[in-house]
Amino acid sequence: xxxxxxxxxxxxxxxxxxxxxxxxxxxxxxxxxxxxxxxxxxxxxxxxxxxxxxxxxxxxxxxxxxxxxxxxxxxxxxxxxxxxxxxxxxxxxxxxxxxxxxxxxxxxxxxxxxxxxxxxxxxxxxxxxxxxxxxxxxxxxxxxxxxxxxxxxxxxxxxxxxxxxxxxxxxxxxxxxxxxxxxxxxxxxxxxxxxxxxxxxxxxxxxxxxxxxxxxxxxxxxxxxxxxxxxxxxxxxxxxxxxxx
Numbered sequence: 001x002x003x004x005x006x007x008x009x010x011x012x013x014x015x016x017x018x019x020x021x022x023x024x025x026x027x028x029x030x031x032x033x034x035x036x037x038x039x040x041x042x043x044x045x046x047x048x049x050x051x052x053x054x055x056x057x058x059x060x061x062x063x064x065x066x067x068x069x070x071x072x073x074x075x076x077x078x079x080x081x082x083x084x085x086x087x088x089x090x091x092x093x094x095x096x097x098x099x100x101x102x103x104x105x106x107x108x109x110x111x112x113x114x115x116x117x118x119x120x121x122x123x124x125x126x127x128x129x130x131x132x133x134x135x136x137x138x139x140x141x142x143x144x145x146x147x148x149x150x151x152x153x154x155x156x157x158x159x160x161x162x163x164x165x166x167x168x169x170x171x172x173x174x175x176x177x178x179x180x181x182x183x184x185x186x187x188x189x190x191x192x193x194x195x196x197x198x199x200x201x202x203x204x205x206x207x208x209x210x211x212x213x214x215x216x217x218x219x220x221x222x223x224x225x226x227x228x229x230x231x232x233x234x235x236x237x238x239x240x241x242x243x244x245x
Contacts, residue, residue, distance in 0.1 A: 008226070008227035009052065009223065009227070010054060010180035010181040010203075010223065011055045011056060011177050011180055012055065012056040012057075012058070012179050012180050012181075013056070013057050013058070013179070013180065013182075013183065014057075014059075014179045014181070014182045014183070014194070014195055014198075014199065014202070015182075015183045015184070015185070016060045016182070016184040016185070016186075016191065016192060016194055017061070017211040018184055018185050018187075018188055018210075019038075019186030019210030019211045020037070020038040020211050021035070021073075022034070022186065023037065023038070023210040023212045023213065024037070031073055032072065032076040034212060035073070035076055035080055036076075036080060037212040038212045039083075039084060040212075041212065041214070041215065042059065042084070043091060043092060044215070044216065045057075045215075045219055046131050048216045048219060049129055049219070050097065050128045050129040052220075052223070054129060055129055055130065055177075056129070056130045056176055057129060057130070057131055057132065058102075058133075058134060058173075058195065059131070059132070059134065060134045060137070060192075060194050061077075061134060062077055062081070062135045062136055062137070063134075063136075063137060063138060063192065063193065063194070064103075064104070064136055064137065064138035064141055064193070065138070065193070067107075078108070078109070078112065081112060082112055082115060085115045085116065085118075085119050086115070089119045089123070092123070092131065093122060093123045093126060095128065096126045096127060096128025096129065097128060097129055098123045098124060098126040098127065098128075098129070098130045098131070099119050099120055099123045099130075099131050100120060100130055100131070100133070101116045101119075101132075101133045101134075101135055102132060102133070102134050102135075102137055102142075102172035102173060103134055103135045103136040103138075103141075104136045104137070104141065105135065105136060108135070108136065130176070132173070132176070134194065134195070137194075138193045139191075139194055139195055139197065140193055142172050142173075142195075142196070142197065143167075143196065143197055145170075145172070146168075146170035146172075146197075147162070147170075150162060150166060150169075150170045167197075168197070171197060171198070173195070173198055176198075178198045178201065178202070179198050180203065180226070180231075181202060181203050181205060181222065181226045182194075182195070182199050182202040182203070182204050182205065183206075183207070183222050184204075184205070184206050185209055185210060185211045185214045186207075186208070186209075186211060187206070187207075187208040187210075188206070191204070201231070203226050203229050205222045205225055205226065207222070
């Protein structure tokens with residue numbers, strides 16, 4: 001099975017990277033080893049998306065709820081984020097990757113905030129693909145922040161004047177296309193407060209494959225499945241087929 005750049009190629013793929021801990025437990029290893037293994041495959045998937053022609057890849061790295069995990073696991077996740085910015089960004093930047101981090105980054109340590117800002121600035125003009133890392137992110141938080149930011153920009157306006165198009169301009173993903181394909185690894189079938197607004201019309205692909213085992217072959221399998229879908233956006237099948245002619 002070979003995926004080619006066609007009209008059915010998703011321009012924005014979002015992934016919930018689930019199953020790192022279970023991958024490690026199945027091998028009688030600490031959960032933190034699973035997270036390290038999961039992070040090691042990210043660069044290859046980003047580069048493969050770029051090769052295929054995908055323009056946006058959003059990864060759910062750390063949710064607002066993940067702070068409730070054991071302290072050592074949270075510490076490991078933060079450390080992996082720092083390591084990723086240190087070791088991988090130069091290679092990704094050379095490949096034309098632009099990095100954007102969305103979420104409440106103010107909740108991170110100052111060192112990590114500084115590294116995020118530096119990586120975003122260093123890659124801001126790259127255009128091959130945008131890698132969006134959702135960190136300390138929640139979809140409900142995103143919508144609430146968008147409303148607050150809209151109100152701050154329009155202090156005299158009534159909420160009755162707020163439209164969907166206007167609110168979208170204040171989401172953390174402003175300027176990006178909505179999600180076409182949302183992938184969740186690890187066997188669970190929910191989106192867990194991830195890109196709720198942006199995934200309103202996304203195709204949802206759930207796989208039992210644990211994140212450390214999700215490779216380029218698995219990615220192409222998901223994209224191929226996406227290519228077989230009819231994205232009708234409210235139309236009937238007949239209307240969709242007529243519009244496609």
